[in-house]
Amino acid sequence: MSADVIDKSLETFVLNLGPQHPATHGVLRVKLTMDGEYIVHAEPVLGYIHRMHEKMGENRTWAQFMPNTGRLDYLAALSYNHGYAMAAERAEGIEVPERAEYIRCITVELNRIASHLLWFGAFVLDLGGFTPLLYAFDDREQILDLLESVTGARLTFCYFRFGGVYNDIDDNFITGTREFIKRLRSRMPMYHDLVTNNIILIKRLKGIGPISQEMCRRYGATGPVLRGSGVNFDVRKHEPYSVYPEFDFDIPVYTDCDSMARYMVRMDEMEQSMRIIEQGLDKLPEGPVMAAKAPKILKPAKGDYYCAVEAARGSFGIRLVSDGTNTPYRLKLRSPTFSNLSLFAEACQGMLLPDALALMGTLDLVIPEIDR
Amino acid sequence: MTTELIRLLAFLVGIIAFAALNAAYLVWVERKGAAHFQRRIGPKEVGPYGLLQPLADGAKLMSKQLLIPDGVDPILFKIAPLMVLVPAVMSFVTIPFGEHLAARNIDLGLLMVFAFASINVLGLLLGSWGSANKYAVIAAARVISQNIAYEIPMLLTAIALVMATNTMNLNEMVSLQGGGFWHWNLIKLTFTASPLTPIAFLIFFTTMLAETNRAPFDMAEAESELVAGSFTEYSGMGFGVFFMGEYANIVIGAALTTVLFLGGWQSPLPFLPNSVVWFLMKMYVIIFTVVWIRWTFPRTQFYALLNLSWKVLIPISLVNLIVTAGWLKVF
Numbered sequence: 001m002s003a004d005v006i007d008k009s010l011e012t013f014v015l016n017l018g019p020q021h022p023a024t025h026g027v028l029r030v031k032l033t034m035d036g037e038y039i040v041h042a043e044p045v046l047g048y049i050h051r052m053h054e055k056m057g058e059n060r061t062w063a064q065f066m067p068n069t070g071r072l073d074y075l076a077a078l079s080y081n082h083g084y085a086m087a088a089e090r091a092e093g094i095e096v097p098e099r100a101e102y103i104r105c106i107t108v109e110l111n112r113i114a115s116h117l118l119w120f121g122a123f124v125l126d127l128g129g130f131t132p133l134l135y136a137f138d139d140r141e142q143i144l145d146l147l148e149s150v151t152g153a154r155l156t157f158c159y160f161r162f163g164g165v166y167n168d169i170d171d172n173f174i175t176g177t178r179e180f181i182k183r184l185r186s187r188m189p190m191y192h193d194l195v196t197n198n199i200i201l202i203k204r205l206k207g208i209g210p211i212s213q214e215m216c217r218r219y220g221a222t223g224p225v226l227r228g229s230g231v232n233f234d235v236r237k238h239e240p241y242s243v244y245p246e247f248d249f250d251i252p253v254y255t256d257c258d259s260m261a262r263y264m265v266r267m268d269e270m271e272q273s274m275r276i277i278e279q280g281l282d283k284l285p286e287g288p289v290m291a292a293k294a295p296k297i298l299k300p301a302k303g304d305y306y307c308a309v310e311a312a313r314g315s316f317g318i319r320l321v322s323d324g325t326n327t328p329y330r331l332k333l334r335s336p337t338f339s340n341l342s343l344f345a346e347a348c349q350g351m352l353l354p355d356a357l358a359l360m361g362t363l364d365l366v367i368p369e370i371d372r
Numbered sequence: 373m374t375t376e377l378i379r380l381l382a383f384l385v386g387i388i389a390f391a392a393l394n395a396a397y398l399v400w401v402e403r404k405g406a407a408h409f410q411r412r413i414g415p416k417e418v419g420p421y422g423l424l425q426p427l428a429d430g431a432k433l434m435s436k437q438l439l440i441p442d443g444v445d446p447i448l449f450k451i452a453p454l455m456v457l458v459p460a461v462m463s464f465v466t467i468p469f470g471e472h473l474a475a476r477n478i479d480l481g482l483l484m485v486f487a488f489a490s491i492n493v494l495g496l497l498l499g500s501w502g503s504a505n506k507y508a509v510i511a512a513a514r515v516i517s518q519n520i521a522y523e524i525p526m527l528l529t530a531i532a533l534v535m536a537t538n539t540m541n542l543n544e545m546v547s548l549q550g551g552g553f554w555h556w557n558l559i560k561l562t563f564t565a566s567p568l569t570p571i572a573f574l575i576f577f578t579t580m581l582a583e584t585n586r587a588p589f590d591m592a593e594a595e596s597e598l599v600a601g602s603f604t605e606y607s608g609m610g611f612g613v614f615f616m617g618e619y620a621n622i623v624i625g626a627a628l629t630t631v632l633f634l635g636g637w638q639s640p641l642p643f644l645p646n647s648v649v650w651f652l653m654k655m656y657v658i659i660f661t662v663v664w665i666r667w668t669f670p671r672t673q674f675y676a677l678l679n680l681s682w683k684v685l686i687p688i689s690l691v692n693l694i695v696t697a698g699w700l701k702v703f
Contacts, residue, residue, distance in 0.1 A: 013506060015506050015507075021599060022595055022596050022599060023596045023597060036513075037510060037513075037674070124670060125596060126596045127596070127670040127671060128587060128588065128590070128594065128595075128596055128669075128670045128671025129668075129669060129670035129671070130406070130410070130667060131406075131409055131410050131667050131668065133410075134410035134411060134412060135410070135411070138411060194668075195670075198669065198670065200588055200669055200670050200671070200672050200676075201670050203672070203673065203676055204670065204672070204673055204676075352673070352674070352675070353510070353597055354594070354597045354671075354673055354674065355673065357596065357597055
């Protein structure tokens with residue numbers, strides 16, 4: 001005779017993962033219904049760091065919103081600067097000098113490497129390996145020093161202006177960046193030896209945490225999550241902006257759909273970003289870094305404007321609605337990790353807790369960007 | 373009678389001091405070691421090279437309120453840390469540090485160490501259950517199945533060793549390994565009992581890591597999954613005692629590995645005198661390896677951990693046992 005379960009709900013328990021939990025890297029809370037260590041149901045709960053960025057945008061001038069964009073995804077702030085600046089420039093019809101565009105691409109790619117390095121460290125930390133985090137931070141520190149020398153900030157950048165950038169890069173930055181790329185190139189094999197080829201890491205990632213193309217499509221996942229599922233989509237290539245068409249770089253795509261694929265996409269992207277930076281430094285034209293005719297106070301014509309950029313975590317879209325005054329009428333942010341997180345609830349069903357946390361790690365969540 | 377009493381007291385004080393000092397200074401070794409693996413400096417403010425850091429940590433933990441949250445079982449919650457620390461200290465009783473330096477020279481010393489080492493799991497289980505925390509209970513379930521799975525290959529390798537050496541007396545086992553490093557069980561038994569002995573040594577070392585809940589098998593703590601696992605609700609000295617127990621267990625594990633495989637207090641070369649120094653050196657090399665492994669590898673999955681034990685370690689140690697038995701029968 002088999003034992004019958006009288007009440008299914010008595011067989012499970014609710015585990016409150018967060019808002020203070022080492023693996024959520026911020027104030028994300030996930031309500032997990034667990035059957036032993038298996039996840040039956042997951043429900044991400046947001047709102048612990050909501051700061052009303054979109055509403056703030058409606059109450060300040062166009063230029064005053066720029067610092068806010070650096071505080072969404074604070075690990076890759078320059079991409080968000082870039083998205084907002086481009087959207088506003090499109091609305092106002094400002095022509096950006098070529099040198100400024102090159103500088104934008106170089107700094108954004110540096111920022112992308114910094115973001116991926118931090119993700120790499122924090123992700124391995126999620127898997128219980130503490131040491132790579134410190135090595136990754138060591139490399140990231142070099143980038144922050146470089147960016148600090150031109151932007152004046154180390155984390156919440158506010159470097160781009162409508163019509164260019166506010167500070168030209170100098171020779172120190174150029175030689176420093178070249179040295180950094182040389183250094184990171186020599187360190188990547190070490191990371192691969194120590195971490196990527198580690199048998200425990202392979203066992204924890206290979207074939208675990210599948211996210212199908214179909215699921216990505218339903219939830220609107222972008223960035224490395226989508227490319228790890230075998231979809232070749234990168235805003236830099238498929239909706240080209242800035243001077244990205246001038247660069248020769250590849251989009252790393254892995255078709256395994258598992259955690260390892262998403263891990264490899266990010267590791268390969270660092271190499272591609274280094275290629276872009278090198279080409280950018282080689283081709284860097286002379287000239288001004290600020291459009292001569294950029295207006296001091298923006299008053300874009302009435303209309304609806306949209307612009308998307310490839311941020312470190314996926315496609316960041318920004319929609320501006322202007323009513324012709326000096327403040328935006330509506331400002332809508334489409335952040336990549338919000339979509340990437342929403343598929344977590346479905347993807348982690350039936351998984352073991354540690355594997356689900358590894359899956360969450362590969363989504364590369366930055367909570368202030370989800371919770372705007 | 374009085375001399376016996378004095379001897380007893382001396383060893384009691386000695387063992388507790390040794391266990392406590394080791395537990396405290398292993399924290400320092402771990403922090404310093406981790407720091408250097410990670411290109412940091414580590415503790416450096418308290419005393420030269422941060423050597424007084426363990427004392428400062430201890431004073432801090434002592435001065436903290438022993439927080440007993442609502443809903444916990446206060447008795448279990450309080451005795452659990454002791455149930456981890458006390459058996460570990462008890463195990464030191466039979467460890468032969470030097471030729472005449474052992475608190476008790478018991479004929480069934482090996483059995484006693486294993487018996488006491490098993491209690492530590494019970495302590496973790498009771499502490500986790502008593503603290504009424506879901507993370508702790510998950511950790512407890514993991515610890516139990518992990519320890520059961522790993523005790524089997526550990527005992528199987530030890531039994532093969534006992535069969536080959538014909539003794540469970542730890543001091544005698546060390547005495548049999550005298551006369552240079554090629555007489556150590558690790559090498560000697562490869563040619564006299566079972567060619568699988570080096571593999572048995574690796575199995576013993578792996579199971580020792582798992583039994584002491586060390587990375588990459590640190591399922592009891594698993595800080596990125598289970599917050600702090602079994603210790604989630606513990607603060608102050610309750611946590612401190614747990615921690616000391618953990619480190620005391622590592623010392624026991626390393627000491628046992630030294631005694632069983634690496635010739636205990638025997639010197640590696642025949643013309644050098646035997647001494648307790650050799651024992652300590654071998655033991656600390658093993659402890660350093662344990663620290664090294666922790667800061668290099670990520671954590672395994674729980675089911676991979678059990679698979680490793682049931683599908684790999686147990687069959688190999690069984691084969692080793694049979695080979696040893698056959699060899700001893702034939703030759």
